[in-house]
Amino acid sequence: MASAALALKPHHRAWALLAAAVCLLPLLLQLPLTLALSIGGCALAIAVLSHRQPMPGALRLLIALGLIALVLMLSRFSIGRDTGCALLAAMLAVKPSETFTVRDARSLLAFALFAPFATFLLDQGPLSLLLGLVGALLVLATLQYLAEIESGDLQPVPARQRLWSIARLLAIGLPLALAAFWLFPRLGAPLWGIPDRALARTGLTDRMSPGDWVDLMGDDRPALRARFFGATPRPQQMYWRGPVLWDFDGRTWTQPNWHPDIPETPVVPARDRWDYEIELEPTDRTQLVALDLPVSAPDGSRMEPDHNLQTFRPLNGLTRWRMQSAPPAQYQPRLPRDVRQYALQLPQGFNPRTLALARQWRQEAGPFDDEAIVRRSLDWIRRDFSYTLETPLLGRHSVDEFLFDRKAGFCEHFSSSFVVLMRAAGIPARVVTGYTGGYRNRIGDYWLVRRSDAHAWAEVWLRGRGWSRVDPTAAVAPERVFDTLQTQETAPDGLLASFGGATSLSDVGDWLRRGWNDFVLGFDARRQQQLLRPFGIERIDDRTLVLLLALAAALGLLWMVWLSRRNEREADPVLRAWHRLSRRYRRFGLEREPFEPPSTWVERIAAARPDLAADLRMLSQRFSDWRYADGEPGGRSARALTMALRAHRPPATSPGERR
Structure with missing residues (x-):
């Protein structure tokens, strides 16, 4: 039988399937739960059903088409990175149904290696890297195992020795890979386009409808991390400004598209000023957040007239932004007529009870006392409303239903209804979304803001003050807004103290993740310049780039040649023991030369020092028989010779020298 058709035994096939499954695991962890469970379940079922014989071709085709249809439906028939990765996982799940020969196993393992690489298109965290490395090691070890099967070697190699040889192979290429990572120039944008994701990440968007944030409010994954340089804002001041929503169609608030020629909104900042750096997790959008209010737009972004920050490129990866913010003493104290009209617009035919109540309050407060209406609204909310995430879907008159019927909801409902009420009363108002609060991690002395800290509040325009923040959710549930701002001031400082609390494990885990972001994902052009500056390299131009890469390639090649020759020379334990024995005679000046046969070496020792050759002659003969004869005399094993x-x-001394 040809080697290409050599059948796999059950335990050989099990090793191949295990290696492929470990490669598939990190990719499944990045897919939506329903899709990941479906693909993983199909892979397991196919492996079991095809254990003894191949599955019928029609059944394999039906399963493959079903998985493809499921992927396309969940991605809403949009093609993107996650859609392609999910299709790769689906095809890899079906592949075991036709894996029964050594050639099939090699094909499966080669295909499986694409899964860890595809994972990095969706996530570049340490867990994905660790699982990918484990999968790659298992694949290489299994490929070596299949090579032993094809060679007809009946003596099995211990798994420990096989893994050690794979680790040495990886060590050959490791220096060159590290040199390429640290020295290759960091580009501001990739050389080729990377498709967007079809399945958007949960996070802030330019739209808000009542009930849309339920999933976001339960997502505890990090949204950003902030480190302050100098003064830190008080907990009540930690409002992270995101999209500002002006347009309302009766149910959904949306962000306007500002004309680039609109001038910057005038702001008189207060005395407080905060200097900080935020580490923003990927969102696949161009929305940037900052403490309310940012003083200026950082490099790579622009500021809209409502102090909403937008980046020039989608935030597909981890990014860092150095910013300054200051609370406003006066925020646009003079409101232009067209902006006032824009901030008072309401759609016709919606929420008649809210409009009637607003007109009544305006009549009772008079034409100029806007602050009285604001206070009356907050008193009403504080007295009669409650906070809950369990809210039914509201109908056409969503604000009327919330204010007069339900009287229970979360920040989306409170901010939206409050702004509609203010506009109906003739007070310019808008919805601001973002995050509130954060949790101080004492291990790294930084603030962690999670996606569940997403929040929506309102801004109203008041005479003499301009735009002013009003948070109606804080009126009914201040603990919901400020509960993540507790800094545990009474807790002791220091690393050891941090390990004593109930949250210490999560603190350590996030601190380690931040370190990974800092030293690996955050290694950009600026960090590269800092790394090379001690060597006198201030800027990487074309000439410097060629020299650095040539040097790295030369050193890597020398390392690979030396290590490969060393591995070949010392792969066998008998040869390693023989070479070490030769080095023991170095102190007598009688070490064996590399070109010297064992018998010649022993005779040279016997001529110079007969006392040293007595036992060595027998060992030399045994080694020669093992090395060059068909087998070692007397049936002694290589282990015994070693x-x-x-x-x-x-x-130590000759007989004549003994005392």
Whole structure:
């Protein structure tokens, strides 16, 4: 039988399937739960059903088409990175149904190696890297196992020795890979386009409808991390400004598209000023958040007239932004007529009860006392409303239903209804979305803001003050807004103290993740310049780039040649023991030369020092028989010869020198 058609035994096939499954695991962890469970379940079922014989072709085709249809439906028939990765996972799940020969197993393993690489298109965290490395090691070890099967070697190699040889192979290419990572120039944008994701990440968007944030409010994954340089804002001031929503169609608030020629909104900042750096997790959008209010737009972004920050490129990866913010003493104290009209617009035919109540309050407060209406609204909310995430879907008159019927909801409902009420009363108002609060991680002395800290509040325009923040949710549930701002001031400082609390494990885990972001994902052009500056390299131009890469390639090649020759020379334990025995005679000036046969070496020792050759002659003969004869005389094993070579020690002195 040809080697290409060599059948797999059950345990050989199990090793191949295990290696492929470990490669598939990190990719499944990045897919939506329903899709990941479906693909993983199909892969397991196919492996079991095809254990003894191949599955019928029609059934394999039906399963493959079903998985493809499921992927396309969940992605809403949009093609993107996650859609392609999910299709790759689906095809890999079906592949075991036709894996029964050594050639099939090689094909499966080669295909499986694409899964860890595809994972990095969706996530570049340490867990994905670790699982990918484990999968790659298992694949290489299994490929070596299949090579042993094809060679007809009946003596099995221990798994430990096989993994060690794979680790040495990886060590050959590791220096060159590290040199390429640290020295290759960091580009501001990729050389080729990367498709967007079809399945958007949960996070802030330019739209808000009542009930849309339920999933976001339960997502505890990090949204950003902030480190302050100098003064830190008080907990009540930690409002992270995101999209500002002006347009309302009766149910959904949306962000306007500002004309680039609109001038910047005038702001008189207060005395407080905060200097900080935020580490923003990927969102696949161009929305940037900052403490309310940012003083200016950082490099790579622009500021809209409502102090909403937008980046020039989608935030597909981890990014860092150095910013300054200051609370406003006066925020646009003079409101232009067209902006006032824009901030008072309401759609016709919606929420008649809210409009009637607003007109009544305006009539009772008079034409100029806007603050009285604001206070009356907050008193009403504080007295009669409650906070809950369990809210039914509201109908056409969503604000009327919330204010007069339900009287229970979360920040989306409170901010939206409050702004509609203010506009109906003739007070310019808008919805602001973002995050509130954060949790101080004492291990790294930074603030962690999670996606569940997403929040929506309102801004109203008041005479003499301009735009002013009003948070109606804080009126009914201040603990919901500020509960993540607790800094545990009474807790002791220091690393050891941090390990004593109930949250210490999560603190350590996030601190380690931040370190990974800092030293690996955050290694950009600026960090590269800092790394090379001690060597006198201030800027990487074309000439410097060629020299650095040539040097790295030369050093890597020398390392690979040296290590590969060393591995070849010392792969066998008998040869390693023989070479070490030769080095023990170095102190007598009688070490074996590389070109010298064992018998010639022993005779040279016997001529110079007869006392040293007595035991060595027998060992040399045994080694020669093992090395060049068909087998070792007397049936002694290579293990016994290795132990004898290791145990041999030349005498310290000659008999004539003994006292």
